[in-house]
Every structure is written in C-alpha cells, then in structure tokens.
Amino acid sequence: MKTFGDNLKLLRRQKNLSQSEFAGKMQTTQQRVSEWECNKVEPSLYNIIKMLKVFDITFEELIEDIKF
Numbered sequence: 325m326k327t328f329g330d331n332l333k334l335l336r337r338q339k340n341l342s343q344s345e346f347a348g349k350m351q352t353t354q355q356r357v358s359e360w361e362c363n364k365v366e367p368s369l370y371n372i373i374k375m376l377k378v379f380d381i382t383f384e385e386l387i388e389d390i391k392f
Contacts, residue, residue: 325391326389326391327390328360328363328366328386328387328390329360329361329362329363330361331386331387331389331390332357332360332361332375332386333361335375335379335381335386336357336361339379343357343358346378349378350371350375350378351374352371372386
C-alpha cells in the first residue's frame with residue numbers, strides 16, 4: 325500500500341533533491357522531512373500547499389495511488 329510519505333520521497337528524488345535541500349526550500353528541518361517521509365508526522369495544509377509549489381504539481385499528483 326502506497327503512503328503519502330512514499331509519494332513525497334519519490335517526488336523529492338525525481339527532483340534530485342536531498343532531504344536537506346528540500347527542507348531548505350520548505351523552510352523546515354531535514355528531520356521534519358524525514359518524519360513526513362516515514363509517515364511519523366502528517367504535514368499541515370500550509371506545508372502541503374508549499375510542497376505543491378516546490379514540486380510544481382497538482383494535489384492529485386501528490387496523492388496519486390495513495391490508499392486511504
């Protein structure tokens with residue numbers, strides 16, 4: 325089953341960004357990015373919107389194939 329964290333990690337890697345680089349673009353910490361990717365913490369709506377802008381994708385692309 326695919327998770328939000330799986331999608332986030334895939335998108336980050338497709339953009340050739342390290343967790344630290346992505347964290348910088350998101351104005352957060354590398355630890356927080358790791359928590360999102362490991363599904364330990366869910367990002368806020370504010371951070372989801374920032375992700376869409378950083379990746380230049382739609383919300384549908386961000387949640388593609390996630391089973392709820």
